[in-house]
Amino acid sequence: MRLWVLLCSAVWLGTVSKDAGLEIYLPRTAQVETEVIELGQIGLLQGSAELAEAVRRVPLGRFSMPGQQITLDQATIRSCLADGKIPSERIRLMGAERVVITRKGQTLSGSELVETARAFLQSQLAGQDGVIGQALTTPSGRVLESEMSCQVVPMLGSDRTPGRRTVILSFRRDGQEISRILIPFEVRFRSRRVIAVSDIAAGQVISAQAVRAEVSETPESQTIELSEVVGMTARRAISAGTAIQPSWLQKPAPPILVQRRQKVVLKIDTGLMQITAAGEALDDGAEGQIIRVRRGQRPDERIVLGRVMADGTVQPIWERENK
Numbered sequence: 001m002r003l004w005v006l007l008c009s010a011v012w013l014g015t016v017s018k019d020a021g022l023e024i025y026l027p028r029t030a031q032v033e034t035e036v037i038e039l040g041q042i043g044l045l046q047g048s049a050e051l052a053e054a055v056r057r058v059p060l061g062r063f064s065m066p067g068q069q070i071t072l073d074q075a076t077i078r079s080c081l082a083d084g085k086i087p088s089e090r091i092r093l094m095g096a097e098r099v100v101i102t103r104k105g106q107t108l109s110g111s112e113l114v115e116t117a118r119a120f121l122q123s124q125l126a127g128q129d130g131v132i133g134q135a136l137t138t139p140s141g142r143v144l145e146s147e148m149s150c151q152v153v154p155m156l157g158s159d160r161t162p163g164r165r166t167v168i169l170s171f172r173r174d175g176q177e178i179s180r181i182l183i184p185f186e187v188r189f190r191s192r193r194v195i196a197v198s199d200i201a202a203g204q205v206i207s208a209q210a211v212r213a214e215v216s217e218t219p220e221s222q223t224i225e226l227s228e229v230v231g232m233t234a235r236r237a238i239s240a241g242t243a244i245q246p247s248w249l250q251k252p253a254p255p256i257l258v259q260r261r262q263k264v265v266l267k268i269d270t271g272l273m274q275i276t277a278a279g280e281a282l283d284d285g286a287e288g289q290i291i292r293v294r295r296g297q298r299p300d301e302r303i304v305l306g307r308v309m310a311d312g313t314v315q316p317i318w319e320r321e322n323k
Contacts, residue, residue: 021090022047022055026074028096031104037061037070039077042099051090058084063103068151070101108152110138117167117183120154125165125187128221133186136164142171142181150178163187163219188217193243194229200238205252206230211244254286257312264293266306267313279304279314290317 023046030042040056060080061070074093081091108116114135121132150173157166166184170177194211208230224246232249258264258281268275277295285291285308293304293314306314 021087021092022051023092023094024055024077026077026093026095026099028098029100029102031102033104035063035103037063037072037101039080042072042101048090051086054084055081055086055091058086060101068103071098072101073098109141113139113142113169113181114183116152117154117169118185121156121165121167121185121187124156129190130221131188131190131217132165133188136184136186137182139181139183157182157184159184188219189221190215191218191222192225193218193222194224194226196238196240196242196244198240200234202234202237204234206232206234206249254288256284256286257310258283258285258291258308258314260284265313266293266295266304266316267309268316281314285314 024039025044025046027042027044032038032041034041037060038056039058039060040052042060045052045055058080060072060077063070074097077093078088078091082088117135118132125132150171153170153172155168155170157168159166163186164184165187166182169181169183171179171181192213192215194213196210197212198210200206200210206229208226211226211229213226222243222245224244228246229244229249231252233252235248235250238244238248260281260283262281264279264281266277266279279293279295282292282294282303287308287310289308290305291308291314293306293316295302295304304314304316305318306316309315
């Protein structure tokens with residue numbers, strides 16, 4: 001009886017292989033030796049030999065980082081089969097819902113470690129218009145034993161030497177760092193700068209004719225636009241041919257609307273009524289500044305504090321007797 005059951009099972013398996021299509025058994029974990037993962041490397045195929053040959057080469061993904069683990073679920077694998085023009089009605093997935101895939105004993109050369117660091121640094125400088133030059137050092141190769149679950153995690157170092165960025169490759173096992181490699185790179189930035197065409201004196205308002213824009217490579221990003229310079233006042237003297245720094249600029253002083261000893265109008269406007277009076281400015285004043293205004297003559301003379309308005313009038317805020 002037992003022999004009969006075994007014979008029947010063999011006949012059923014043969015029928016499945018020939019007519020019913022292909023069964024793919026998925027393990028919970030798998031290891032591969034190549035960078036590109038193919039379905040035949042992780043799944044146990046049983047059924048049509050012709051269909052198995054087509055399915056075996058279906059790509060499932062690629063390792064992009066040393067020590068990387070890739071997890072694939074059945075839905076993703078079905079999508080890859082569809083991309084490979086494999087008829088889904090002839091495929092039956094069995095076993096684990098998800099497969100965790102690692103790469104066997106991967107040997108990383110020094111140049112591969114440098115390229116891994118370079119790719120990470122490029123992602124960190126995205127949007128900064130940085131140019132990554134040569135690595136200043138090339139490390140020796142490393143062997144990653146996947147059985148030990150070793151991963152490589154890139155990080156940006158704290159080194160901020162102008163013209164240099166350092167990438168740290170952290171080798172970790174079970175989340176704990178076991179070693180690290182530091183790979184410094186030369187970096188340059190395409191900066192937009194503003195150059196003085198002629199000498200600019202301290203306190204001078206910078207005109208459009210006094211400066212020009214240029215793009216050049218600098219050790220650090222130094223982008224400044226013409227619109228940020230023209231119309232500003234120079235805090236210090238700037239020689240012709242010098243790249244202007246933002247810290248050398250300040251907003252120009254507002255124009256003087258009221259001068260000392262000038263006759264002015266004191267005005268209070270409540271919206272319902274307007275009160276005006278004459279006075280004499282005792283200080284120079286620009287818009288928004290507080291000045292002293294003398295009202296009347298001795299012995300009834302008074303000093304009024306007021307804010308200079310845009311139209312040159314003064315809005316009183318405080319008054320005291322002149323003693």
